[in-house]
Amino acid sequence: MEILFTPIHRFFLKFSSCTILLLFVLSYTSFTSTEAYDPLDPTGNITIKWDIMSWTPDGYVAVVTMYNFQKYRHIQAPGWSLGWVWSKKEVIWSMLGGQTTDQGDCSKYKGNIPHCCKKNPTVVDLLPGTPYNQQIANCCKGGVIASLVQDPANAASSFQLSVGAAGTTNKTVRVPKNFTLAAPGPGYTCGPAKIVKPTKFISADKRRVTQAMMTWNVTCTYSQFLAQKTPTCCVSLSSFYNSTIVPCPTCACGCQNNLTRSGSCVEANAPHLAQVVSASVQNSYTPLVQCTSHMCPVRVHWHVKLNYQEYWRVKVTITNFNYNMNYTQWNLVVQHPNFDNLTEIFSFNYESLTPYTAINDTAMLWGVKFYNDLLMQAGPAGNVQSELLFQKDMSTFTFERGWAFPRRIYFNGDNCVMPPPDSYPWLPNASTCRAISPVTVIVTFLSAVALLYGHA
Template structure:
């Protein structure tokens, strides 16, 4: 089953999640075609972080890109064949790599939904910013390009599939036009392809136990491993050169778990009909802020979540009446930016849950989450055998009675 999940990118918490590339042929002139390419992030909680998407494909023939709006090819390539023409093509590469333009691009270079530096929000957090688009004028193509790639770790794209043509609305909705042809390319995510090393871990505590269960040792790596980078808390971080490769190991605070993100779940209070949980997310990465972060939690009592403080919350609700998972994320301009390691490198919330009769209990670790996912990455949980346990009153009582009996015997022997 794991091999199947790794190949096809199935996620039980987001079974329909994917990134869809839509290729719309809008117009065909003498020797050229006008194409609109749209990128939709249909994933509920996994977003595209900087440096953003890099879309590429392979041409079947000798096609070139004459002009672009809303994006650009990273390489122009060898366009010597067109020397002497009034304008050289934008790109003559057989396998062009397309990147989004930056915010603030001149208006004459923009199209709708462009110019976000390749960043796409998750669909549940900000649907309006979960898509991108650009326009191209290309040499006439006989067949669709192939071997599409989105340029993001863990994603695999399928073949272009012809679908019903897209309809475009104009004149305030009074007129509709449609594409001459539309093709979809679906890209799915697999954590097995993305990275072999976890990127976050979970620690636990509860009001009824004095023990704080830390993140498991070496959750994300071990100190001293080749390539590991960490800074001791009593030392200022060195001058850092930010890596250009997004897959480079992060510079983190030295710890026994070596994770850039630690999520702490604290069972804070118990009332007659409710119980209260505090969640703290610590950024231990000394060189990275996390913008538009999100946290997915799987717990059976989320179906009776009454109130959340300081975070937004949306249930995932992917299986009918089952409501045991949801996504937490920050409030815009308040705590939607998780700052790098330091005094401000944490965000926290508290939530109030109703004690559902018949299922609620503090026994056997029931109050702790089943799964925790930060920014789409599964967090390493402590072993259930290490969870904070309820006090065993029997064990506490018996030793005290034994001490009392021994004391009485000693007293009797003295007298």
């Protein structure tokens, strides 16, 4: 027994407590889930409600509404597009508040031509400024839908359609199949339509209740891994107590000269930069990023700025490196254990998310309307910043072991790439702990295991 345990004893005696902490962090990050489930918004989804409001001689009139039940993920320009496959030979006679992208083959109709005859139509929102007689409530925002926390009054989008060749009773109507939602690109997966209790509507004066003839719901959930092959943002760190600036990890969102992302990188000092940018489509879903070591469209910098007797201060800067996008209604979600003691925030809005009711460690930050809610495209004006003032909780507060830095950061609902924990700016007296790299820990651990089995 002594021979078996001696190598293990030597292994644990060789390392300090901070090494054991690094092992724990490595084991935790190694098993991070890659599923669509979001631990900070576990019930977030977009629900599509299809309400049949009245019957027509050959079908029905319906109002379709998309409700964004996601706390911090919104749909930005160029907006959503919704598709489905008809179950029978339905056509769309007319629409309000939206339009299909392709009419399809309507050659068999004479006189009154349908708005769309495609088996698999795709609908988009109308633009702001659409004539009033073509609108309905919650339409005509260019496909932009706000998140539930940031702007609940604009967290829905609607259109109306008159459907023909569809059946005229609850028993003859068939629900569409294979719903798809692009917002504006991929990422959402929609389940099957499910018939539910008809929606009830309360009049403006609250004196009368009406209800739909028939209602079905479709639930769509988001996965960052389906939305894009590479991350969309990264995090860099710095502090007043250490001159080291920890940059975003190299190639965090892709690498320069990568054949799969050719032409997506532009030098900031290129002589023909203006022509390149003007030739690209603004608010395009495909990023055109400034050439950097990280190649991310967005970088978030967290700087531990000042230390007071009872408070400490952080500066947060968001920089846009994407020449193809003005990020309207941007938001930031930050997880840090001291948000329960946030005292003041400057030039950003703040809302506590508390995904787990007993713990207030997650905050949502976004810009002040008409001031900094628009994050301009890459260039001198392509950044927004704010400062956060925290009160110290002496039972937990410390600048040691990277405690002052966030655990995770989301930008516009996407998880940003964090630097490795052993690279965080440590206090000067913790330099020996910081010098132990995760690779050294793993190699030593494997050597100890090999030694153990050698003795056995």
